Amino acid sequence: MSEHPSDLRYTKEHEWVRIGDDGTATIGITFFAQDQLGDVVYLVLPKVGSSIEKDSKMGEVESVKSISDLFVPVSGEVLEINKDAIDHPERINEAPHDAGWLIKVKISNETELEQLMSSNEYDQAIAS
Amino acid sequence: MSPDSPLSRTALYPNHIAAIGRMVPFAGWDMPVQYEGVLAEAKAVRTAVGIFDVSHMGRLYIDGAGSGGFLEKLLTFSVKNLKPGRARYGFLLTKEGGVIDDTVVYQQSAEDGSNERYLLICNAANREAVTAWIEQHLKGFPAVSMTDFTVESVMMAVQGPASAALVDTLCVGKENPSSLRPFGSMSQAVKLEADASLVEVFIGRTGYTGEDGFEFVADADHGPALWDAIVEAGATACGLGARDVLRLEAGLRLHGSDMDNTKSPLEAGLDRFVNMDKESFIGQDALNAQISNGISQKLVGFRLTEPGIPRHEYSLFKDGKQIGEVTSGTYSPSLDTGIGMGYVFSEHSALGNHIQIDLRGRPVEAEIVEMPFYHRPK
Numbered sequence: 001m002s003e004h005p006s007d008l009r010y011t012k013e014h015e016w017v018r019i020g021d022d023g024t025a026t027i028g029i030t031f032f033a034q035d036q037l038g039d040v041v042y043l044v045l046p047k048v049g050s051s052i053e054k055d056s057k058m059g060e061v062e063s064v065k066s067i068s069d070l071f072v073p074v075s076g077e078v079l080e081i082n083k084d085a086i087d088h089p090e091r092i093n094e095a096p097h098d099a100g101w102l103i104k105v106k107i108s109n110e111t112e113l114e115q116l117m118s119s120n121e122y123d124q125a126i127a128s
Numbered sequence: 129m130s131p132d133s134p135l136s137r138t139a140l141y142p143n144h145i146a147a148i149g150r151m152v153p154f155a156g157w158d159m160p161v162q163y164e165g166v167l168a169e170a171k172a173v174r175t176a177v178g179i180f181d182v183s184h185m186g187r188l189y190i191d192g193a194g195s196g197g198f199l200e201k202l203l204t205f206s207v208k209n210l211k212p213g214r215a216r217y218g219f220l221l222t223k224e225g226g227v228i229d230d231t232v233v234y235q236q237s238a239e240d241g242s243n244e245r246y247l248l249i250c251n252a253a254n255r256e257a258v259t260a261w262i263e264q265h266l267k268g269f270p271a272v273s274m275t276d277f278t279v280e281s282v283m284m285a286v287q288g289p290a291s292a293a294l295v296d297t298l299c300v301g302k303e304n305p306s307s308l309r310p311f312g313s314m315s316q317a318v319k320l321e322a323d324a325s326l327v328e329v330f331i332g333r334t335g336y337t338g339e340d341g342f343e344f345v346a347d348a349d350h351g352p353a354l355w356d357a358i359v360e361a362g363a364t365a366c367g368l369g370a371r372d373v374l375r376l377e378a379g380l381r382l383h384g385s386d387m388d389n390t391k392s393p394l395e396a397g398l399d400r401f402v403n404m405d406k407e408s409f410i411g412q413d414a415l416n417a418q419i420s421n422g423i424s425q426k427l428v429g430f431r432l433t434e435p436g437i438p439r440h441e442y443s444l445f446k447d448g449k450q451i452g453e454v455t456s457g458t459y460s461p462s463l464d465t466g467i468g469m470g471y472v473f474s475e476h477s478a479l480g481n482h483i484q485i486d487l488r489g490r491p492v493e494a495e496i497v498e499m500p501f502y503h504r505p506k
Contacts, residue, residue, distance in 0.1 A: 038162060038165060038166055038369065039165050039166050039167040039168075041167075041437065041459040042435050042436060042437065042459070044490075060488075062436075062437055062459075064166045064167065064369065064373060064437075064458060064459050065161070065166065065369055067437070067439070067488070093165075
């Protein structure tokens with residue numbers, strides 16, 4: 001059974017994107033990614049109000065064991081960052097697809113969403 | 129060890145798989161890096177008791193008449209003054225004073241000094257180098273022999289404030305392991321419920337976590353049942369990830385990262401494990417020269433004063449100039465900050481000196497502090 005909810009979209013860089021009714025995107029890292037990283041202890045996230053460009057580096061997720069770059073899954077403007085997760089990085093391990101979200105973005109180019117994977121496609125990508 | 133060689137497995141491999149340990153290659157062995165998670169395991173050791181498989185470490189008997197005198201030439205501490213049952217930590221050095229390996233040596237001769245035997249514990253990655261070094265120097269000591277019994281045995285570390293009580297409940301002998309002083313040892317019988325058998329276990333009061341703790345050496349055949357008995361008695365299974373965090377918090381050096389055969393114990397800040405007054409040992413002249421001439425670089429401990437984790441090979445700076453490199457780093461759960469060790473030019477090594485670390489392009493502030501970073505509560 002997949003740990004990756006079917007209502008989210010995914011990238012090969014192990015981010016997920018949830019599209020809200022208001023056209024915003026909530027972004028986080030996947031169950032698989034946090035499981036590979038182990039205990040997350042630091043987050044570096046982009047600033048609220050900054051513009052971020054698809055596929056560019058937007059931050060870092062650091063666990064006790066290793067460090068992983070975060071890449072932008074969809075271009076846009078950063079509306080909000082998860083302050084609770086910055087103070088409590090364990091949220092990312094506890095609930096990577098919910099309380100452990102990272103940033104909310106106002107999407108600037110909706111056609112980019114078509115390049116994201118379904119949960120089935122993502123599960124296949126990480127299995128191969 | 130060539131990268132293509134198959135990984136060795138310790139006798140406890142089935143226990144790790146049953147406990148869903150995540151296995152990684154380490155020094156040629158397939159070892160558990162974590163079970164539940166590094167932080168949970170580190171916490172178990174700091175607050176209760178954890179168990180580590182350290183069977184990958186080398187175990188060598190050096191025995192026969194004159195074995196103490198033989199080891200005296202190779203080790204930085206006085207072997208002659210080591211009483212039966214006691215152990216010491218020190219180094220095997222090259223002639224140039226570089227650390228071939230750091231080692232714990234147990235004196236296992238009879239009380240009256242007869243049946244001379246020593247147990248030498250070396251790092252997994254250095255087992256071949258250490259056995260070759262010993263072989264090479266055995267010429268001239270016809271009565272002394274070396275037996276590498278690593279693969280026929282297991283070794284596990286039971287560590288944490290609750291380890292003494294746990295170890296006492298397992299042992300059936302009159303004398304409790306909790307009566308041992310640090311670096312003391314005894315042989316004890318442990319009762320295994322699984323088959324009601326008694327297993328002979330060699331127990332030393334030592335470890336690599338900064339906590340009270342014990343290391344067990346037993347026959348490989350009994351390893352899996354012994355591990356299960358210790359876990360059933362309440363120890364949390366811990367992997368190499370937690371072990372690395374705990375040893376770093378305790379300021380304990382890792383050979384291969386924090387020192388190697390190009391660094392002397394003086395450069396590594398481990399002078400207290402070198403007895404310059406004892407009779408001559410290999411590397412002594414080079415250390416004497418370093419004492420007279422001074423050393424140009426020194427291992428220091430530092431803690432970050434900003435968020436971030438220092439890691440192996442990150443650069444250390446002072447006023448924009450590179451002064452050294454990180455050899456080990458981690459997030460310290462006990463201090464809730466990044467900590468690390470690294471070599472810097474001696475003029476920058478003073479306690480309290482503020483330095484900068486390049487965390488992948490992000491400069492962060494750090495302060496050189498005394499090690500260990502973590503002291504266990506008295």
